[in-house]
Amino acid sequence: MSDAVAGRITPASARRRRSSLSRSRVRAAWLFIAPPLIVLGLVAGWPLARTIWFSFTDANLNNLREYEFIGFENYLANYDGEWLGLLTDPDWWRSVWNTVWFALVSVSIETVLGMLVALILNAAFPGRGIMRAIILIPWAIPTVVSAKMWNWMLHDQFGVINDMLLRIGLISAPITWTASPDTALWTVVMVDVWKTTPFIALLILAALQMLPQDIYEAARVDGIHPIRVFFRVTLPLIRPALLVAVIFRALDALRVFDLIYVLTANSRDTMSMSVYARQQLVDFQEVGLGSAASTLIFLIIALLVVVTMTVGRLRFGEDAR
């Protein structure tokens, strides 16, 4: 990405830029980016720094002014031979596992389904524009609203899903979708798939529509089977776009909050890392412990971002050659 930026500046133009005009432009550039940078520092940088700081204190939500520095005790502490702190809390590890499982399963399903939907929408058929708008609707509906809609559809006694399944004889008794430990997390995955498959599908569709058509012409002339063409030609060509879509979705899935909070409340079976952190912070007023959880979530996601950006850049570099 940065290569593309650098590519614009040829040596000749760089020399010309040393004029007073370009110096005034650089000054203007800093003037233009200063306000948004200050705002971002205020609403993102500063709160993040404070959260990390709070994670080393015993702050309480009732009074955020008086607290003491307690080092790493929110993370791990030893009182009379007994280990305490976030890292010893089974509920925290449960939420980590839930989140990772949710991210892996939902993003995998969404990628496969999204690919399928994109391939269908890439075919020319009457009503394609309308279909594209239709699949955008689940994406645009507020998450809270979709969670409520599904909550109602999945209601154990009066829900339409149980009714349908009973009618066609797939189940013999109603299922308590969001309450039973066996189905709760799968239910969350299902609603997430409904909501975000369109996002992946649209990103893949955009990549598909940029592919050169003559390759497919050649493949058809040579009589190569469409499935073979898909795996040998289409998939490698859209791999960069697919990778970006999957990374965006995975990062989104790892910070999931709304869907799980509304669908299953603070249930242990489905609690994600974000739900856990907010529960400590707001419901239990434990700002120190909650901030420690928030800090760990930030570190996990930051690590993933850095890794994917470096790997992604290497990948893109190879593709460019």
Next chain:
Amino acid sequence: MKILARIGFWLLVLMIAMFSLFPFYYAVISSFRSGTELFSVAYLPERFDLVNYLAVFQRQPFGRNILNSIAVAGSVVALSLALGITAAYAFGRISFRGRSLLLFTILGVSMFPQVAVLSGMFELIRSFGLYNTIPGLILANLMLTMPFTIWVLTTFMRELPKEIEEAAFVDGATPWIVVRRVFLPLMAPAAVTTGLLAFIVSWNEFLFALTFTLTNEQRTVPPAIALMTGSTAYELPWGAIMAASVIVTLPIIALVLVFQRRIVAGITAGAVKG
């Protein structure tokens, strides 16, 4: 064989459409039913009863909640665009030291987990005296919309041909005039796209709205719907919840249908081209 394939294809299209639309369709039907009717499942609309829609506005300050949401989303869009367009000009058209680093930092902020700033943001909002107020939510939501606004606008800005501003500079225009007279009109479509995305993000935002408001009068729509309760704690007013859901989803669906192409362009500009 050809005909079978065509039928199969259309069945798939139909299934995707059904799967996408059914939950909303079911919410609409349910919103017209009330009382014990809701305890039986109906697949087709039976009658057109607006009692739930009235209840939403009479028993809850839902009208107020909608106005709050509009105020928050509208201000967030205006602020993000105002700050974003000039920044995008600087990032997209001027080369200066540290540009890539700054851009990547901004992209990094857009990947922040919201919960990572929650306690710091809580303190910030309280210290400004903005707890349980609309300006507090506007401030918090800027963290979500500003980074991608700058990012998406920058990608659009880069695509404009270079000659555009050179003529203006030769004529002696300052960067500020170039942004205002040359780029603002050219960027209007991109601004609409980005503004729409920022509006949707802010309209749907839940975690901040839930945490930084206390009273029902100050809530935006998502926490209002999530926390809607009935006459007793054990009985949720499903009819009213569905009515409220339909009310807040309709404008979003209208936006999506009208601006479908622009929204898709914005999503892909933010991800693929980035």
